[in-house]
Every structure is written in C-alpha cells, then in structure tokens.
Amino acid sequence: MIFTENENTFSFEVSSVKSEKEFNTGLWLVLIGINETPPHIALVYWGKYYSLSTGKVDCGTHVDRIINTIMRKNIPSVFVRVSENTMPIAGNEAASPNILLNTIFKDLQPLTGTEMTCLSPVREFFTACFSSEFIGVNYVFELLALAESKGLLKDCFSLFPLVAASNVITLPKYTMAQIRNTINEISTQRTTIQ
Numbered sequence: 001m002i003f004t005e006n007e008n009t010f011s012f013e014v015s016s017v018k019s020e021k022e023f024n025t026g027l028w029l030v031l032i033g034i035n036e037t038p039p040h041i042a043l044v045y046w047g048k049y050y051s052l053s054t055g056k057v058d059c060g061t062h063v064d065r066i067i068n069t070i071m072r073k074n075i076p077s078v079f080v081r082v083s084e085n086t087m088p089i090a091g092n093e094a095a096s097p098n099i100l101l102n103t104i105f106k107d108l109q110p111l112t113g114t115e116m117t118c119l120s121p122v123r124e125f126f127t128a129c130f131s132s133e134f135i136g137v138n139y140v141f142e143l144l145a146l147a148e149s150k151g152l153l154k155d156c157f158s159l160f161p162l163v164a165a166s167n168v169i170t171l172p173k174y175t176m177a178q179i180r181n182t183i184n185e186i187s188t189q190r191t192t193i194q
Helices: 020-024 063-073 097-105 119-129 132-136 140-149 176-193
Strands: 003-005 009-013 027-032 040-045 048-052 057-062 077-082 153-159 168-172
Touching: 003 140, 009 140, 009 153, 020 063, 027 063, 027 140, 040 063, 040 097, 040 119, 048 063, 048 097, 048 119, 057 063, 057 097, 063 153, 097 119, 119 132, 119 140, 132 140, 140 153
Parallel strands: none
Antiparallel strands: 003 009, 009 168, 027 040, 027 077, 040 048, 048 057, 077 153
C-alpha cells in the first residue's frame, strides 16, 4: 500500500528518487510544498506538467522546469505514479490523455476570484480517465483514497522529504476553508507585489 489515512492525517510510503528522468514517463499525481497545508496539487503526464495555481496555468510545461524549481528552492514534494493500465477514456478510445489534459487546462484562468482549486482540473481528468466516482472528491486525500482502493497507485517518490530517516511521510488533513484562505493569501501577496 502506498497511501493510508486516518481521521486527521494521510500518509505515503515513499522511496527516494534515483533519477529525476523517472518523471518523463507515465502519469504522476504531484503534491508540491508538502510542508504547507494544503500542498499544491498538479499532474505530470509523460514529461509534461499540468497545474492550476493563483499565478498561472501550466498546460504541458516540460517537467524538467518544475523539477529544477523544486530542486533549486528545496521544496518538499511527493510524486505518486498512477497506473495507466485502465486509462481508456470513457467511451472514446480515440482521445488520448494528452488531448484530454490540454482540453481541460488550456482555457483555465488562475485561481484568483474563482471557486475552483488546484485539484479541480485533476479531479476532472481522473473522472474522465478512470471513474465517475472521482467527481465527488474535494481533497487530494479523498482522491488518493479512491485511487488506492481501485489499485491505481503504483509508486511514490519524494524530493526533500520532511523526515529523511523514514520511508513514510504523513501530512495533516485540511478543510475547504484552509484551501480558500491559502488561495486568498497567495492572491493578496501577488497583488501587493505587483
């Protein structure tokens, strides 16, 4: 098992990354800034990074740019490999995950002044690719619990783990109020700086 949870926390069994090139293949759910509550949620699909944040939307940015930022700033992050074995997109075998990701992310606007969260497009992708059950998740720990129950989680790697001596990283669960507060704080800081 890669993911476990209890009432107040959720945990990952992690390994250290042998090479950052590992993220150039496959599908990855990424939690960036796991030292913050809540962390930022994004996707990597075959070396392309997809993210919705308060400052911008990444739609197919090469993952090396994100990895370089994480490494340069020592940002504790978790990369969870998701199985692609069951990924035919519901009823549309011709659509590829790349096309779906580009469709989901290309017209998004940064999070300021919206009800969306960084999880919103990730949830939409999981709903389209894996199961309509994902549409009901509001938090990454709910998405991970459902993905674990469906056997979708394959590996988990950490960069700059919070506890280097252990192979388990535990994070606190959070509320929608905490998500909204974080989005508002970051948006306010961005506005103040500009």
